[in-house]
Amino acid sequence: MSLTITILGTxxxxxxxxxxCSGYLLRAGDTTVWLDAGPGSLANLLRHTRLERLSAIWLSHLHADHTADLISAYYALAFADLTVPAPIPVFAPPGLGERLAGFFGRQDPSFLAGVFDIRDLHDGHRVEFDGLALTSRAVRHDVEAYGLHARHRDATLVYSGDSGPCAELDELADGADVLLCEADYPSPPAGEPQVHHTPEDAGALARRAGVGRLIVTHLGPALEPEDAATRAGAVFGGPTCAAREGDTHAVRG
Ligand SMILES: [Zn+2]
Incomplete structure (x- = not known):
């Protein structure tokens, strides 16, 4: 019963x-958590598990490339052939319910309650599912955004969400067995706040934090996966790969 992460979308x-777009399936025994619900990731999630049996959904931030398939999931659970035994906990930055309600032409998000149990994230938020502990830290993006530390027994995985380099991410990643880090920028932006990592930034974070393994993901359109992994790995100096849809990585402590 080990901790694994399956890549649904990058x-x-x-x-x-x-x-x-961004989506990952975190599993520890019977516990399953969908991390980020980017467009297209639900279809890949269904290759590996049943939507209605998820233990939780965790959303790093409310940008559409990380959340849009939550609407598809609502359609599946509210209007189609899937029924939930109990509302699925959805952890997200504040405002998710109102945004979903707006999509459905409503103001009051209470109609979602039969399907989703929406809970606000905050810096330091912690929740545990049957031995899988999830801790969220506020990170640096252009909207409220969180990184995730997942621990099961002695195995730890850290996911950056969308973020520029920041002290909070360094703390979160410290000593992780696997770091799943975004690398959206082909190069640092000139004259504007840095709200994503370059491949070199991801490698430098992995090196500072002393992680066991680095997986780069959420690569911007100007980056090729193998090239991004090579660039990140040259700075990290440790095992590095690019996230690939369908791959499952075991997280070993
Ligand atoms: Zn974003």
Missing amino acids: ASPYPRPDRP
Whole structure:
């Protein structure tokens, strides 16, 4: 009963054929958590588990390339052939319910309650599902955004969400067995706040934090996966790969 992460989608900021936007499936025994619900990731989630049986959904931030398939999930659970035994906990930055309500032409998000149990994230938020502990830290993006630390027994995985380099991410990643880090920028932006990592930034974070393994993901359109992994790995100096849809990585402590 080990901790694993399965890659559902890696594209930024729009899905391509066979390449959905951000989505990952975290599993520890019977516990399953869908991390980020980017467009296209639900279809890949269904290759691996049943939507209605998820233990939780965790959303790093409310940008559409990380959340849009939550609307598809609502359609599946409210209007189609799937029924939930109990509302699925959805952890997200504040405002998710109102945004979903707006999509459905409503003001009051209470109609979602039969399907989703929406809970606000905050810095330091912690929740545990049957031995899988999830801790969220506020990170640096252009909207409220969180990184995630997942621990099961002695195995730890850290996911950056969308973020520029920041002290909070350094703390979160410290000593992680696997770091799943975004690398959206091909190069640092000139004259504007840095709200994503370059491949070199991801490698430098992995090196500072002393992680066991680095997986780069959420690569911007100007980056090729193998090239991004090579660039990140040259700075990290440790095992590095690019996230690939369908791959499952075991997280070993
Ligand atoms: Zn974003």
